[in-house]
Amino acid sequence: MTLTRNVPAIAGLFFRHCLRTRLVLAVTILIACIVLAVPAYVDGDGTTDGRIRIVLFYTLGLVSIVLSVVSLWSACAAIPIELESRRLHLVLSKPVRRLEIWVGTWFGLLALNALLLAVAAGVIYLQVQRVLAGATRDGGETPVLVGRRLARPIETVTAELVQAEIDARRRSGHITANVEDRDFFPAIEYELNVRAGTVQTGQTGRWEFMLPNRLKNNGALQLRFKFASSGMNDAPRTGTWTFGTRSEPALHHLSGTWTPFQYHDLAVPMEPPDALIVVQFENPLLGEGGAVIFEVEDGIVLLNHESGFLTNYFRAVLVIFLELAFLAALGLSAGSLFSQPVAVFVSYTLLMMAGLAQYLGIALVEDPNLPILYDPLPVPLINAFVEQVARISHAVTEPITQFNVLSRLSQGILVPWSLVRNALFVLIGGYSVTLGIFGVLVFHRREIGLPRI
Amino acid sequence: MTESASTTRPVVVAHDLHKTFKDFWRRPKVHALKGVDLEVQPGEIFGLLGPNGAGKSTLIKLLLGLLRPSSGDIRIFDQSPSDVRSKERIGYLPEETTLYRYLTARETLSFYARLFDLDAAARRERVDQLIEMIGLARAETRVVGEYSKGMGRRIGLAQALLNDPELLILDEPTSGLDPAGRRQIKDLIQALARRGRTVVLSSHLLADVEDICDRIAILFSGRVYALGRTRDLLEAEHRTRITFPEVTEEAMRTVLAAIQTASGVEPDVDRPTVPLEHFFLDVIESAQQSERDPTGATSGGELAPFLDRGSDHDPDP
Numbered sequence: 048m049t050l051t052r053n054v055p056a057i058a059g060l061f062f063r064h065c066l067r068t069r070l071v072l073a074v075t076i077l078i079a080c081i082v083l084a085v086p087a088y089v090d091g092d093g094t095t096d097g098r099i100r101i102v103l104f105y106t107l108g109l110v111s112i113v114l115s116v117v118s119l120w121s122a123c124a125a126i127p128i129e130l131e132s133r134r135l136h137l138v139l140s141k142p143v144r145r146l147e148i149w150v151g152t153w154f155g156l157l158a159l160n161a162l163l164l165a166v167a168a169g170v171i172y173l174q175v176q177r178v179l180a181g182a183t184r185d186g187g188e189t190p191v192l193v194g195r196r197l198a199r200p201i202e203t204v205t206a207e208l209v210q211a212e213i214d215a216r217r218r219s220g221h222i223t224a225n226v227e228d229r230d231f232f233p234a235i236e237y238e239l240n241v242r243a244g245t246v247q248t249g250q251t252g253r254w255e256f257m258l259p260n261r262l263k264n265n266g267a268l269q270l271r272f273k274f275a276s277s278g279m280n281d282a283p284r285t286g287t288w289t290f291g292t293r294s295e296p297a298l299h300h301l302s303g304t305w306t307p308f309q310y311h312d313l314a315v316p317m318e319p320p321d322a323l324i325v326v327q328f329e330n331p332l333l334g335e336g337g338a339v340i341f342e343v344e345d346g347i348v349l350l351n352h353e354s355g356f357l358t359n360y361f362r363a364v365l366v367i368f369l370e371l372a373f374l375a376a377l378g379l380s381a382g383s384l385f386s387q388p389v390a391v392f393v394s395y396t397l398l399m400m401a402g403l404a405q406y407l408g409i410a411l412v413e414d415p416n417l418p419i420l421y422d423p424l425p426v427p428l429i430n431a432f433v434e435q436v437a438r439i440s441h442a443v444t445e446p447i448t449q450f451n452v453l454s455r456l457s458q459g460i461l462v463p464w465s466l467v468r469n470a471l472f473v474l475i476g477g478y479s480v481t482l483g484i485f486g487v488l489v490f491h492r493r494e495i496g497l498p499r500i
Numbered sequence: 501m502t503e504s505a506s507t508t509r510p511v512v513v514a515h516d517l518h519k520t521f522k523d524f525w526r527r528p529k530v531h532a533l534k535g536v537d538l539e540v541q542p543g544e545i546f547g548l549l550g551p552n553g554a555g556k557s558t559l560i561k562l563l564l565g566l567l568r569p570s571s572g573d574i575r576i577f578d579q580s581p582s583d584v585r586s587k588e589r590i591g592y593l594p595e596e597t598t599l600y601r602y603l604t605a606r607e608t609l610s611f612y613a614r615l616f617d618l619d620a621a622a623r624r625e626r627v628d629q630l631i632e633m634i635g636l637a638r639a640e641t642r643v644v645g646e647y648s649k650g651m652g653r654r655i656g657l658a659q660a661l662l663n664d665p666e667l668l669i670l671d672e673p674t675s676g677l678d679p680a681g682r683r684q685i686k687d688l689i690q691a692l693a694r695r696g697r698t699v700v701l702s703s704h705l706l707a708d709v710e711d712i713c714d715r716i717a718i719l720f721s722g723r724v725y726a727l728g729r730t731r732d733l734l735e736a737e738h739r740t741r742i743t744f745p746e747v748t749e750e751a752m753r754t755v756l757a758a759i760q761t762a763s764g765v766e767p768d769v770d771r772p773t774v775p776l777e778h779f780f781l782d783v784i785e786s787a788q789q790s791e792r793d794p795t796g797a798t799s800g801g802e803l804a805p806f807l808d809r810g811s812d813h814d815p816d817p
């Protein structure tokens with residue numbers, strides 16, 4: 048099989064070429080600048096955790112953007128440059144199939160990305176350690192530098208509840224007859240959620256959590272919360288958390304004072320019950336500042352320590368790597384068909400369209416029967432076509448969006464192996480392979496015999 | 501080698517081969533080959549001649565499967581050129597050597613060698629020997645981007661020989677080489693032919709072609725205008741010219757014998773030939789008359805008038 052002979056040779060050649068052209072050096076310097084500069088420019092909340100969050104979220108975020116650009120550009124350039132320099136003619140006069148050139152170059156790009164990402168991840172890790180070393184900590188685990196599995200409260204705002212609320216408002220005349228239910232649905236739903244997360248003075252809020260089957264770390268749980276004060280100032284708020292079961296909701300108490308608009312992590316002072324844990328928050332009557340409003344999205348979550356930071360970080364970097372590999376396949380296939388500038392243009396356009404499709408697609412997810420066009424043209428055929436295009440591009444790009452590991456990582460939330468596996472299946476097995484087949488077919492059909500201009 | 505040619509299959513067969521280059525909208529742009537028919541027999545040194553743009557490189561690229569014929573048929577080792585297996589047996593030197601500028605000579609050759617079925621030891625041995633042969637042993641650790649044109653050409657030649665090819669395709673092999681290098685290439689080609697290897701080469705250096713090619717084809721504007729054994733083509737037919745004033749047979753025998761006894765060497769008597777250059781220009785001239793719309797370069801006209809200003813016969817101010 049010539050595949051095992053030629054692919055490593057071509058991958059090695061490509062990789063060496065990148066090293067010698069100092070591409071790697073230039074990108075490494077750029078990454079180092081980002082890693083050093085970002086913490087100096089982005090201000091956190093002053094805490095060590097905040098600084099670590101910033102290093103992880105912004106630095107790693109920016110670095111992965113730089114690496115995506117490098118990956119996409121070098122992939123777009125790979126085949127056109129070989130073609131225009133006519134080095135490809137010579138390689139193709141050897142017993143080498145075009146498939147092998149495509150795959151070999153892709154592997155070369157993967158090696159390039161792996162090297163650059165490893166350097167970047169290493170530098171960022173050192174930066175995190177530096178921040179940690181500079182901090183005076185009161186002991187305990189940094190809530191950021193872990194990988195924790197997250198449990199959200201059981202939803203209390205169901206579709207029926209929302210519908211009932213809409214019906215009630217119609218009866219009371221708050222909603223007029225000419226407006227359809229679905230136009231109101233999201234707003235009412237949000238409102239009910241805010242209401243469910245609001246604890247008035249002198250009252251107690253209650254949330255129930257289904258716990259994951261297998262808890263790690265002897266079942267130790269943390270409660271993480273973030274709230275706003277109805278007074279809208281940042282004066283710290285006092286209150287009492289209680290933890291228990293349905294039958295005995297107040298087994299353990301924990302009182303304290305917390306500042307609004309920040310994440311707080313509390314160790315849950317009890318052994319976790321079998322499946323369900325009830326968490327309550329009491330907003331005392333004597334307190335000033337009015338209601339305490341927990342954020343709708345992840346304002347209260349329970350966390351279970353599942354892995355250390357390093358392994359979590361490793362998995363996150365792995366997912367980023369798979370994203371880069373996908374971009375490399377996209378660029379390489381575009382370059383199999385077009386010249387370099389056109390390939391760059393085409394692949395960026397595709398990515399932008401994908402982003403747009405996701406943005407427009409929110410409406411689609413809510414209700415697949417919803418018309419997309421609010422102001423349709425008077426030509427039904429065009430409308431139907433546009434709708435189909437929107438639906439298809441949404442469906443095609445939807446799976447890519449689930450791999451945002453940055454926010455997980457910077458909040459100390461577990462990046463599970465299942466996510467890495469999904470990324471491997473979806474980004475590599477699905478998208479990259481499809482793009483690869485397309486690219487190889489196109490490349491195979493191309494005639495290679497340009498005269499020197 | 502000619503004896504075996506009749507019994508074995510030809511290495512290259514082109515039959516009514518057409519190639520039309522099309523533009524982006526698939527409209528025909530250049531009809532670069534217009535029905536080429538030719539065969540190359542094993543062990544033969546075959547020369548492709550023709551003015552610039554005649555279609556020599558196009559034919560070679562079709563042979564390598566880089567281009568696909570618009571119509572007609574081309575076979576190499578009885579296989580389609582797009583079949584990669586044929587490449588195991590081919591060595592190719594492109595018209596212009598384009599190498600990986602950041603690799604050294606040794607790395608370059610090692611890379612190309614890895615694309616063949618050679619174990620590591622054989623690869624190293626061949627690379628060593630080829631570097632020695634092309635005379636770049638002292639420069640082997642320099643990156644080829646720094647090489648002069650001729651040095652690069654030598655690397656190009658070496659990479660074409662890595663697999664000890666049965667068919668060597670050389671597009672203008674001597675271009676850019678110094679006289680010693682040219683001599684070396686000619687010797688090399690002849691040595692390979694003696695080992696039964698087949699060589700197809702294109703060249704503008706007619707003296708070289710005349711020296712080494714067994715057979716030639718002269719292309720013009722995508723058509724073959726002359727094809728045959730070099731000697732046959734150049735032979736002035738039905739004439740025996742002896743470079744003596746008129747003598748009788750007997751007198752000649754005496755003369756020859758006299759020469760032999762006088763100088764101790766046997767004089768060679770054969771049919772005289774015209775130099776290939778004359779023949780070539782004749783063919784092209786007549787081809788130009790028959791071709792109404794040639795695709796390549798024509799032989800050009802007078803000196804451009806502005807270049808001739810101020811000379812004796814042009815009293816332009």
Ligand SMILES: Nc1ncnc2c1ncn2[C@@H]1O[C@H](COP(=O)(O)OP(=O)(O)OP(=O)(O)O)[C@@H](O)[C@H]1O
Pocket residue numbers: 496497498521522529530531532550551552553554555556557558559595795796
């Ligand atoms: N990729 C291409 N697209 C369009 N026209 C081409 C292409 N390649 C070659 N041609 C045209 O085909 C004709 C033959 O070109 P070719 O390169 O085969 O000539 P050649 O005989 O090798 O000339 P030279 O002696 O200059 O190397 C020329 O008219 C050339 O312009």
Ligand SMILES: [Mg+2]
Pocket residue numbers: 556557558595671
């Ligand atoms: Mg040519």
